[in-house]
Amino acid sequence: MTPVDHPAPAASPASPPRARTVRERAREQITAEILTAARIRLTESGPGELSLRAVARDVGMVSSAVYRYFASRDELLTALLVLAYDELGAAVEQAEAAVTDRHDVVGRWRAAWLAVRGWAVAHPGDYALLYGSPVPGYAAPQVTVEPATRVIVVILGIVMDATAAGSRMPEPPGSGDDAPVVAGAIGFAQERGLMQAEAPTELVVRTLMGWTTVFGTISFELFGHLVGSVSRADDYFEIVIDRLAADLGLTEAD
Amino acid sequence: MTPVDHPAPAASPASPPRARTVRERAREQITAEILTAARIRLTESGPGELSLRAVARDVGMVSSAVYRYFASRDELLTALLVLAYDELGAAVEQAEAAVTDRHDVVGRWRAAWLAVRGWAVAHPGDYALLYGSPVPGYAAPQVTVEPATRVIVVILGIVMDATAAGSRMPEPPGSGDDAPVVAGAIGFAQERGLMQAEAPTELVVRTLMGWTTVFGTISFELFGHLVGSVSRADDYFEIVIDRLAADLGLTEAD
DNA sequence: CGAGAAACAAGAGCAGTGCTCTCATTTGTT
DNA sequence: AACAAATGAGAGCACTGCTCTTGTTTCTCG
Numbered sequence: 001m002t003p004v005d006h007p008a009p010a011a012s013p014a015s016p017p018r019a020r021t022v023r024e025r026a027r028e029q030i031t032a033e034i035l036t037a038a039r040i041r042l043t044e045s046g047p048g049e050l051s052l053r054a055v056a057r058d059v060g061m062v063s064s065a066v067y068r069y070f071a072s073r074d075e076l077l078t079a080l081l082v083l084a085y086d087e088l089g090a091a092v093e094q095a096e097a098a099v100t101d102r103h104d105v106v107g108r109w110r111a112a113w114l115a116v117r118g119w120a121v122a123h124p125g126d127y128a129l130l131y132g133s134p135v136p137g138y139a140a141p142q143v144t145v146e147p148a149t150r151v152i153v154v155i156l157g158i159v160m161d162a163t164a165a166g167s168r169m170p171e172p173p174g175s176g177d178d179a180p181v182v183a184g185a186i187g188f189a190q191e192r193g194l195m196q197a198e199a200p201t202e203l204v205v206r207t208l209m210g211w212t213t214v215f216g217t218i219s220f221e222l223f224g225h226l227v228g229s230v231s232r233a234d235d236y237f238e239i240v241i242d243r244l245a246a247d248l249g250l251t252e253a254d
Numbered sequence: 255m256t257p258v259d260h261p262a263p264a265a266s267p268a269s270p271p272r273a274r275t276v277r278e279r280a281r282e283q284i285t286a287e288i289l290t291a292a293r294i295r296l297t298e299s300g301p302g303e304l305s306l307r308a309v310a311r312d313v314g315m316v317s318s319a320v321y322r323y324f325a326s327r328d329e330l331l332t333a334l335l336v337l338a339y340d341e342l343g344a345a346v347e348q349a350e351a352a353v354t355d356r357h358d359v360v361g362r363w364r365a366a367w368l369a370v371r372g373w374a375v376a377h378p379g380d381y382a383l384l385y386g387s388p389v390p391g392y393a394a395p396q397v398t399v400e401p402a403t404r405v406i407v408v409i410l411g412i413v414m415d416a417t418a419a420g421s422r423m424p425e426p427p428g429s430g431d432d433a434p435v436v437a438g439a440i441g442f443a444q445e446r447g448l449m450q451a452e453a454p455t456e457l458v459v460r461t462l463m464g465w466t467t468v469f470g471t472i473s474f475e476l477f478g479h480l481v482g483s484v485s486r487a488d489d490y491f492e493i494v495i496d497r498l499a500a501d502l503g504l505t506e507a508d
Numbered sequence: 509c510g511a512g513a514a515a516c517a518a519g520a521g522c523a524g525t526g527c528t529c530t531c532a533t534t535t536g537t538t
Numbered sequence: 539a540a541c542a543a544a545t546g547a548g549a550g551c552a553c554t555g556c557t558c559t560t561g562t563t564t565c566t567c568g
Contacts, residue, residue: 026564027515027516044390044391045390046302046387046389046390047387048300048302048303049302049303049390051553051554051555052554052555052556053553053554053555054554061517061518062517062518062519063554063555063556064517064518064519064520064556064557064558065516065517065518067555067556067557068515068516068517072555072556073555073556128387131473131477131479132386132387132477133300133301133382133386133387133477134477134478135300136298136299136300136303137298140478172497172500176493178489178493180485180486181484181485181486181489181490181493182483182484182485182490183485184482184483184484184485185482185483185484188482188483205493205497206497208483208484208490209467209471209494209497212467212470212471212474212494213463213466213467213470214470215470215474215479216466216467216468216469216470216471216473216474217463217466217470219385219470219473220466220469220470223385223387223388224388224394225385225469228438228439228442229436229438229439229442229462230435230436230438230439230462231434231435231436231437231438232434232435235432235435236435236436236462239430239432239435239459240463240466242427243426243427243459243460243463245427246426246427247501276535276536277534277535277536277543277544277545280535280545281544281545305524305525305526306525306526306527307524307525307526308525315546315547316546316547316548317525317526317527318527318528318529318546318547318548318549319545319546319547321526321527321528322544322545322546326526326527327526327527509568510567510568511566511567511568512565512566512567512568513564513565513566513567514563514564514565514566515562515563515564515565516561516562516564517560517561517562517563518559518560518561518562519558519559519560519561520557520558520559520560521556521557521558521559522555522556522557522558523554523555523556524553524554524555524556525552525553525554525555526551526552526553526554527550527551527552527553528549528550528551529548529549529550529551530547530548530549530550531546531547531548531549532545532546532547532548533544533545533546533547534543534544534545534546535542535543535544535545536541536542536543536544537540537541537542537543538539538540538541538542
């Protein structure tokens with residue numbers, strides 16, 4: 001809570017952009033070193049067991065010195081959370097943007113989700129931090145919310161592009177007034193201009209389902225629940241995202 | 255590894271079933287007390303942060319005394335794992351068996367999955383232990399495998415009953431030879447007599463997908479990823495399992 | 509340039525952890 | 539009654555997050 005004696009976080013208003021002092025640059029570098037070491041530790045230690053002292057030893061400092069950079073272990077976790085969310089989001093955005101044929105919504109869908117799995121497999125510790133069990137007693141602060149939405153924003157963009165292009169989806173089984181249940185998701189998409197007002201509720205439901213299915217699949221793979229059932233997880237993953245694309249009415253490019 | 259000095263776990267062969275001594279009964283009771291206290295602690299502490307000393311205090315013992323009952327914290331975790339898997343499995347089996355009309359596969363499907371979510375919401379700590387991020391450095395031993403399969407066995411039974419009764423599923427999008435990927439799941443089902451040899455691969459794929467989707471949905475709900483998108487998680491859950499039933503070709507009872 | 513302030517690193521220390529060891533006590537068997 | 543096994547308690551080791559104090563380095567400003 002008490003931020004010890006951090007440096008002035010931002011210059012006071014109407015002050016010219018001063019040149020970065022040696023101290024400021026050193027501080028950024030050491031902060032980055034701590035974060036890097038913490039991420040490495042996270043791969044084999046889990047968020048709750050992350051030892052701040054071990055991280056300190058890795059960067060050649062004494063534990064109390066780390067508290068100059070992060071007021072608590074929770075603050076370190078928050079920084080790691082933001083870092084990982086942003087890295088994952090950037091990877092997905094980049095992979096999806098690399099699909100040159102923007103009408104190929106299936107290709108974009110596959111590229112985005114394959115990037116998610118690729119990042120998760122490459123960074124299982126960070127993935128567990130983001131999508132595994134939350135650390136008890138730790139509530140992710142507001143700064144983590146926006147980075148956390150980057151993946152679903154990309155996915156929603158693909159689905160809405162497909163709908164605008166005329167994709168059609170099978171009708172829902174029951175005639176239901178499901179809109180109130182997913183009103184939050186609808187509002188989220190509309191606020192970001194991703195969704196026209198007439199987008200059907202069922203499309204939102206299916207997109208949410210696809211979202212949870214993909215992350216559920218990755219979690220099951222990384223957490224060991226597919227052992228014995230699925231031989232090659234990468235092939236299975238492609239099967240899954242293809243079925244989900246079909247369920248959403250995404251059609252191959254023509 | 256060294257099991258300290260546990261009592262003789264099983265009577266030697268060809269010995270009559272001796273009456274349980276006071277000690278044996280006391281041991282079972284204290285073991286149960288420790289497990290109960292540990293489960294309570296687990297709700298607000300997470301598996302990795304579970305304090306054996308705190309559990310000991312809760313049952314009025316000193317920490318070293320607990321080691322008479324569990325050789326290590328990992329062994330305690332294993333016992334908790336088996337306990338939770340069995341409790342969840344029993345709840346699902348019971349709820350599914352309570353559907354008197356055995357031809358109502360949709361009803362059985364809904365009953366089973368609603369029991370899973372009900373148990374998960376009632377025991378979030380145990381759910382995180384089972385389906386959250388694994389405790390780093392802890393490998394679940396063999397004894398946990400069988401209890402862990404009870405839910406999917408129930409689900410497979412429903413799907414296979416429906417198929418035997420003539421349910422049909424939409425064709426898969428791509429013509430693929432996906433059988434090798436899910437060969438493990440096919441073998442699993444066949445070994446337990448749940449699956450006739452001619453069950454289509456696509457049905458297995460869709461069952462696996464439904465399985466991961468449901469647990470992905472529950473995990474997203476309990477781990478906070480649906481906040482903002484879904485207002486009433488219980489309603490959303492029912493929407494999801496209805497869509498999954500439709501995707502599997504499960505039809506309403508007639 | 510040189511003084512004062514700010515930032516920093518190191519160490520000691522506190523309360524907590526998992527786990528081991530020793531020792532006294534209780535219980536069951538012969 | 540005698541002996542062995544099982545049990546509980548306590549001290550102790552190495553570790554943890556975190557705080558506080560002390561000495562040093564770096565920046566800023568008169």
